[in-house]
Amino acid sequence: MGTRALRGVARATASFEIESHVFYLFTQILSRRNLALVDKLKPLGVSVPQWRILAVLQERAGCTMNELAGVTTIDRTTLTRAIDRMAETGLVARRGDAQDRRSVRLSLTAAGKDAFRRVLPRVVEQNERAMRGFSAAERADFRAQLHRMVRNLDPDYDHRNATWLAGRAAAIAENRRNRREAS
């Protein structure tokens, strides 16, 4: 850390107040939003971790458990339990080598995609509730600031996403080839 950064740390330490602490506010917001979301999703038979899995898999079909754990940041026990449950209820399909669990590829079934579409408006409602009164420009600025924070904490973030997206393009192309050969 440079001198300027160290001065920043000293100043912020001296003036620390929990109500101004950004990460405290993050947890305050997330916990209130998740609490509201649990109630909204219960009638649809989907938990908050399941929603997060649906949201990631609908954009990242074919990802492994490792990738899914990295992207959702759900702890492994909860994630494994949720995926087992979603496979049982027919929302998630697992493809690959049963001997090598790391190579198993996850994707949404038609029922899973349908569940995502049914859940999404409930989630978006909570987003809108949280961001009530924010103009379009304020929302865009706010998102840009969050992206800056992610990149500050994880310099490899964009690179990893790009690698993943390239992998996804290859997977889609392969799926198409397989379908052509099968028909």
Place this chain on the structure above:
Amino acid sequence: MGTRALRGVARATASFEIESHVFYLFTQILSRRNLALVDKLKPLGVSVPQWRILAVLQERAGCTMNELAGVTTIDRTTLTRAIDRMAETGLVARRGDAQDRRSVRLSLTAAGKDAFRRVLPRVVEQNERAMRGFSAAERADFRAQLHRMVRNLDPDYDHRNATWLAGRAAAIAENRRNRREAS
């Protein structure tokens, strides 16, 4: 929800992308920050939930388990375990009626206050890392937007905080009276 809000939901549903989803970005930021923090706090013998308890109790001495659970948003099992551990290691003092656990008041011991002071610079370092490149004005704006979100999700937030602060003032006054009478 009004017509305008419903239009907002429809528009946001149609254009949903996980990388622009504010709550997704929150979890991405928090998980990366917590992972870094675990490593920084390990040499100090403090876990992330323990840090959060220290941070709340240093401003809210005398709060009950219920209040602490509400403010930290740590789940009950983790919270009870952390408080038991912190009482054993002498960071937290419990005062009150052992028969009625709801009335037990928690506060930091001198060792607890000392632990808070030792941990705080490590936490502030992570904040600075996350907000690198943000100007003072951008930081203030960002915090103001987070506060708007908390209030949107929880209209009673400021009122509850004010009630708590009034209660704290009364508790401090009572402590002073007790000390005068005892001396």
